[in-house]
Amino acid sequence: MHGHGAALAFVRWSALCTIRSEGLNSARAIMKTVLSAPRRAVRGRGEGAEARIVRSIGEAIADRRLPPGTKLAEESLAEVFGVSRERVRKVLLLLAQRRVVTLIPNRGAFVARPTAREAREVFEARRVIERAVVEALDRTPRPLPDEMSDKLRAHLAREEEADRSGDRMALIRLSGQFHLLLADFAGNATLAGILADLIDRSSLAIAAFERRSSHSCSATEHRRFVAALESGPPGEAMRLMMEHLDEVERQLDLDLRPDGAVDLKSVFAERPADRLADPT
Amino acid sequence: MHGHGAALAFVRWSALCTIRSEGLNSARAIMKTVLSAPRRAVRGRGEGAEARIVRSIGEAIADRRLPPGTKLAEESLAEVFGVSRERVRKVLLLLAQRRVVTLIPNRGAFVARPTAREAREVFEARRVIERAVVEALDRTPRPLPDEMSDKLRAHLAREEEADRSGDRMALIRLSGQFHLLLADFAGNATLAGILADLIDRSSLAIAAFERRSSHSCSATEHRRFVAALESGPPGEAMRLMMEHLDEVERQLDLDLRPDGAVDLKSVFAERPADRLADPT
DNA sequence: GCGCCTCAGATTGTGCACAAAATGGAGAAG
DNA sequence: CTTCTCCATTTTGTGCACAATCTGAGGCGC
Numbered sequence: 001m002h003g004h005g006a007a008l009a010f011v012r013w014s015a016l017c018t019i020r021s022e023g024l025n026s027a028r029a030i031m032k033t034v035l036s037a038p039r040r041a042v043r044g045r046g047e048g049a050e051a052r053i054v055r056s057i058g059e060a061i062a063d064r065r066l067p068p069g070t071k072l073a074e075e076s077l078a079e080v081f082g083v084s085r086e087r088v089r090k091v092l093l094l095l096a097q098r099r100v101v102t103l104i105p106n107r108g109a110f111v112a113r114p115t116a117r118e119a120r121e122v123f124e125a126r127r128v129i130e131r132a133v134v135e136a137l138d139r140t141p142r143p144l145p146d147e148m149s150d151k152l153r154a155h156l157a158r159e160e161e162a163d164r165s166g167d168r169m170a171l172i173r174l175s176g177q178f179h180l181l182l183a184d185f186a187g188n189a190t191l192a193g194i195l196a197d198l199i200d201r202s203s204l205a206i207a208a209f210e211r212r213s214s215h216s217c218s219a220t221e222h223r224r225f226v227a228a229l230e231s232g233p234p235g236e237a238m239r240l241m242m243e244h245l246d247e248v249e250r251q252l253d254l255d256l257r258p259d260g261a262v263d264l265k266s267v268f269a270e271r272p273a274d275r276l277a278d279p280t
Numbered sequence: 281m282h283g284h285g286a287a288l289a290f291v292r293w294s295a296l297c298t299i300r301s302e303g304l305n306s307a308r309a310i311m312k313t314v315l316s317a318p319r320r321a322v323r324g325r326g327e328g329a330e331a332r333i334v335r336s337i338g339e340a341i342a343d344r345r346l347p348p349g350t351k352l353a354e355e356s357l358a359e360v361f362g363v364s365r366e367r368v369r370k371v372l373l374l375l376a377q378r379r380v381v382t383l384i385p386n387r388g389a390f391v392a393r394p395t396a397r398e399a400r401e402v403f404e405a406r407r408v409i410e411r412a413v414v415e416a417l418d419r420t421p422r423p424l425p426d427e428m429s430d431k432l433r434a435h436l437a438r439e440e441e442a443d444r445s446g447d448r449m450a451l452i453r454l455s456g457q458f459h460l461l462l463a464d465f466a467g468n469a470t471l472a473g474i475l476a477d478l479i480d481r482s483s484l485a486i487a488a489f490e491r492r493s494s495h496s497c498s499a500t501e502h503r504r505f506v507a508a509l510e511s512g513p514p515g516e517a518m519r520l521m522m523e524h525l526d527e528v529e530r531q532l533d534l535d536l537r538p539d540g541a542v543d544l545k546s547v548f549a550e551r552p553a554d555r556l557a558d559p560t
Numbered sequence: 561g562c563g564c565c566t567c568a569g570a571t572t573g574t575g576c577a578c579a580a581a582a583t584g585g586a587g588a589a590g
Numbered sequence: 591c592t593t594c595t596c597c598a599t600t601t602t603g604t605g606c607a608c609a610a611t612c613t614g615a616g617g618c619g620c
Contacts (some may be wrong), residue, residue: 073571073572074571074572075570075571075572084604084605084606085572085605086604086605086606087604089572089573090373093370093373093374094373094377097374097377097378098377105572105573105611106571106572106573106610106611106612107571107572107611107612107613108571108572108612118469118470121468121469121470121471122470124468124470124471125468125470125471125474128408128409128412128471129408129409132408188401188404188405189398189401190398190401190402190404190405191401191404191405191408194405194474198470353600353601353602354601354602355600355601355602364574364575364576365575365602366574366575366576367574369602369603385581385602385603386580386581386582386601386602386603387581387582387583387601387602388582388601388602
């Protein structure tokens with residue numbers, strides 16, 4: 001969640017922190033702004049503080065350090081990040097807007113607990129967008145540009161390193177970053193931004209519905225995909241990507257309710273057999 | 281913008297205003313909540329005030345009553361809507377997150393002024409998502425369910441009524457609502473929510489880049505699409521939808537800068553000929 | 561014992577006041 | 591006449607205090 005590389009994460013923040021130098025209409029003001037650039041060295045304050053906190057909380061949620069349903073108390077967060085409570089409040093509002101956090105009036109903020117339906121919808125939406133991404137990538141002439149190829153290889157290397165060293169959190173983060181990297185290559189920042197949100201929500205869905213057992217290796221599937229993209233037959237990369245997304249979704253147990261949200265009524269619903277066995 | 285029908289607009293708000301009755305764990309509290317339901321009769325206050333203001337401003341932007349670049353002063357808005365400045369502040373933050381409004385630190389909020397690139401990206405993203413929507417619709421067995429068919433016809437009637445009576449603002453709003461209605465039928469609320477945002481941003485792009493002349497009738501194209509969906513050959517509906525989106529985008533002049541953002545340097549850049557003519 | 565009510569403590573929500581910064585105009589220098 | 595500087599005003603940003611609400615425990619009546 002966030003933290004899919006600083007450059008990529010920035011995409012989402014440009015909406016909030018748009019600073020147009022064209023907006024400052026006097027040379028004096030520009031000078032002032034430029035000169036005061038290195039101000040705000042104090043951690044926990046300044047312009048970028050909110051972005052930092054959003055990223056921080058986002059990563060914690062994606063890494064499962066903050067599982068779905070966790071209460072996010074304003075005072076605690078304010079203390080942890082060394083900022084005022086209002087700032088935390090603003091951050092929580094932003095995270096809620098992105099459906100990573102659920103705000104309940106007068107009760108506070110909680111790490112979102114997606115429903116099974118929502119989880120399915122998020123994966124469906126990802127398939128829709130990533131299909132377009134791969135189509136765009138497939139249209140670029142082979143061999144792929146060096147920059148693209150290099151970045152992909154470098155990324156795969158990092159994924160495999162994380163896999164070997166058993167760093168599960170890093171692997172999760174890198175896995176999301178891989179898909180975002182592809183979207184970035186496709187050249188549509190708007191679509192990439194939308195996908196970034198969906199990837200965050202996928203992480204949440206996985207956290208909520210992951211099966212205790214199985215976990216196939218994303219790194220392997222990613223490597224196969226890159227190989228197909230670079231020199232596979234037409235359509236092969238697309239097939240692999242769609243299979244990959246299906247595979248990730250298939251590893252979820254979407255019939256099980258997320259933790260703690262079991263519906264007591266349905267669990268203890270009287271079945272016909274119960275009625276017959278009733279001693280009255 | 282918003283106001284694509286109350287039911288549809290609600291989709292986006294559920295993120296912020298999620299109230300789970302399951303969260304209230306005592307019968308007493310539930311009673312209290314239920315009994316105090318009709319409280320807050322005062323306009324401009326209460327739980328839904330922010331949703332109302334967001335919708336209101338959103339509609340104004342989509343209807344072009346607030347053209348791109350318009351300053352949205354906090355105090356003025358607070359006065360207009362009869363709420364405190366902080367509430368307006370929160371609303372502006374939400375609109376900024378959706379890229380309908382641009383926040384410039386220490387300068388305030390402005391109706392967003394999309395770049396040509398962003399406009400192109402938004403339309404591309406719409407094509408990606410709406411392609412998936414139409415694919416889903418195309419998979420439903422013909423004839424279409426009565427409910428769907430009825431709603432589509434009713435909507436077309438309203439569009440044509442607006443067209444006949446020359447109510448341009450209503451036509452714009454209905455046009456966006458049509459696409460949202462289709463997304464709704466496709467059954468993926470997540471995708472529909474994303475599309476809702478993209479439609480809002482399309483309105484903004486149109487406001488910024490619309491050519492003075494031409495304006496083909498969306499109502500006609502929508503009617504043709506519905507006809508193809510109901511009883512056209514396979515793929516015909518998809519073709520019409522893609523053409524429709526292309527047509528809307530083609531009516532924009534994406535080579536022209538949006539109002540007031542002309543780059544003086546490039547306008548008055550000295551060309552080689554100027555240098556030769558220089559009297560020095 | 562069970563359920564309900566009440567009340568203290570903790571947490572969230574909101575208005576207000578003040579600080580920080582930009583705007584626009586008047587005035588002086590070139 | 592233009593351009594730079596300074597200052598008053600307006601507008602935005604932020605912390606703080608208090609109000610509203612929820613939580614959980616204890617006491618009371620049934």
